Amino acid sequence: MKKDTRWEGVYSFEDSPFLIETLSELREQNTDNIAFRKGLVRLGRYMGYELTKTMDFDELEIETPLETTIGLAGKDRKNILIISVLRVAIPLMEGLIKTLESARVGIVSASRGPAPDFDIKMDYIKVPKLKEEDTLIICDPMIATGSTLISVMKELESCGMPKRIIIVGVIGAPEGIEAIKKEYPNVEIYITQMDRELNKKGYILPGLGDAGDRAFGEP
Numbered sequence: 001m002k003k004d005t006r007w008e009g010v011y012s013f014e015d016s017p018f019l020i021e022t023l024s025e026l027r028e029q030n031t032d033n034i035a036f037r038k039g040l041v042r043l044g045r046y047m048g049y050e051l052t053k054t055m056d057f058d059e060l061e062i063e064t065p066l067e068t069t070i071g072l073a074g075k076d077r078k079n080i081l082i083i084s085v086l087r088v089a090i091p092l093m094e095g096l097i098k099t100l101e102s103a104r105v106g107i108v109s110a111s112r113g114p115a116p117d118f119d120i121k122m123d124y125i126k127v128p129k130l131k132e133e134d135t136l137i138i139c140d141p142m143i144a145t146g147s148t149l150i151s152v153m154k155e156l157e158s159c160g161m162p163k164r165i166i167i168v169g170v171i172g173a174p175e176g177i178e179a180i181k182k183e184y185p186n187v188e189i190y191i192t193q194m195d196r197e198l199n200k201k202g203y204i205l206p207g208l209g210d211a212g213d214r215a216f217g218e219p
């Protein structure tokens with residue numbers, strides 16, 4: 001896990017060759033949608049595993065068939081609530097809950113309009129009750145302008161926000177991270193890799209194109 005020195009609480013997994021290998025497969029334009037979705041699930045699973053390193057564990061006594069020893073058990077795992085921003089976060093969320101098995105899951109359907117305004121349209125929100133002690137994980141693979149995530153968080157504010165809020169993405173653009181950090185300085189952001197910039201249409205460069213289409217569109 002590598003800290004991005006430009007912001008507080010922003011980390012990438014650029015130091016994990018296995019995750020970058022998977023991301024490289026996603027970036028490759030000839031990767032078909034089956035492999036693309038599988039890659040997103042894999043990234044979710046391993047980023048979930050990396051996230052557990054930032055979570056609390058309790059020591060406990062274990063009786064093996066032979067003797068007593070000391071082990072660990074995740075603390076407060078039932079207080080994890082993962083929100084999936086439709087549609088491309090579905091495979092990423094599927095991977096995350098393979099690791100964070102007892103998490104509750106919420107769904108937000110949000111889509112971004114065209115440049116230059118990138119207006120956000122939110123059609124559907126179904127989120128279990130949020131508690132202060134929850135760890136809220138919002139997953140959205142492409143953190144481009146940041147406007148979708150900011151709108152989602154604004155919407156969730158009316159439900160009462162928990163203390164720890166984490167965004168999990170695959171690729172981040174500095175513009176989007178900056179915008180999120182300006183509005184929500186305490187939010188933690190974990191991405192596989194930070195890219196260079198956005199183009200005029202709001203796509204991340206070098207990026208991987210339209211992630212939703214590549215995961216669910218024509219093969």
Ligand code: URA
Pocket residue numbers: 142144202203204205207208209210211212
């Ligand atoms: N959404 C995508 O799918 N790709 C981008 O590059 C930016 C936003």
